[in-house]
Amino acid sequence: MEREQQLEAWVQQITALDEAAQKAAANHLDDLTKPPGSLGKLEELTIRLAGITGKKKPAFSRKAVIVMASDHGVVEEGVSSFPAEVTQQMVHNFLAGGAAVNVLARHAGAEVICVDIGVNGEPDHPDLVSRSVRKGTANMAKGPAMSREEALQAILTGIDVVQESVKKGTQLFVTGEMGIGNTTPSAAVTSVLTGVSVQEATGKGTGLDQAGVQHKANVIARAIELNQPDPNDPIDVLAKVGGLDIAGLAGVIIGSAALKCPVVIDGYISTAAALVASRIAPACRNYMIASHTSEERGHVALLQTLDLSPMLQVGMRLGEGTGGVLCLHLIEAAGRIMDEMATFSSAGISSNHEMSEAEL
Ligand SMILES: Cc1cc2ncn([C@H]3O[C@H](COP(=O)(O)O)[C@@H](O)[C@H]3O)c2cc1C
């Protein structure tokens, strides 16, 4: 089957959330010994997780963060404060268990799946998922980052990695990435798909100074001008000014939604991928849990466009899936509330249902 049709078949699998399960979860939350709604976003999260899984009290014993690693040709324009070889070096760090995401994933009981979807090198490790589409993108300031077929292949790879992991029992995914320079294609994708200016979408990434950010914005504006991505064709946008990591994550999100797994969205790059995914498959938006607000400029515009409200605001701007994995503690907490809290009747506490209309 053609790649475009394969993707369409996955998109067609994504259904609306289970309303009956959501209602059952909401009713149970209202029976618990607390004023209705008083657990705030934990309650909204619980209801959404019920809708995604179709279970009033979903449990996620097996969770995985998928770290899509790839290189970006545009780095030769001087858009990052770190050299491109750090991508491959960090891949080895993930596989050795020493990166921030490894520490936070261990703490949250999640597996780290590191995927080479386009590293410019020869990373090698028994635990590496080697699914390279090409060895880094081309420099988007000089031409398209990749072909449409390569973008489709990267999306389908993301779906495939999810499918393989679901077969092993994974029930919930977190998006993560590693790719020096990847805030540059993320900003390009953000500007094209949300309509905010390149300036508003461009931030300091790993730590550019003001002049560096201005230079980065100029490179992005040039790439958009040169390649003319079609804002109504998300795959065209990915191919011309995107990245293999972003495309792979769009696939992770579409695959998670198709297989009824919640997908926790990390920071700026992951949310750019989430917007691409939602433009390809609007129904996948409801399967996304926004974890945190990144400090990277443009993240808020992405979240607003997706109408997602993140759980955490902790000033992070790292990526890798770190903010997403941190949010797993809240998902676990929401589950414990549903499982362990007493109800008004079990604890013998008067609920406001017992008050008369006049008293209320
Ligand atoms: C050591 C190190 C570890 C990282 N982990 C995530 N990133 C993050 O920084 C990069 C994006 O920023 P920019 O577009 O400015 O290059 C990505 O690799 C992202 O995952 C890292 C960056 C570095 C240097």
Ligand SMILES: O=C(O)c1cccnc1
């Ligand atoms: O929010 C992110 O994901 C991010 C921000 C800056 C650099 N790397 C990642």
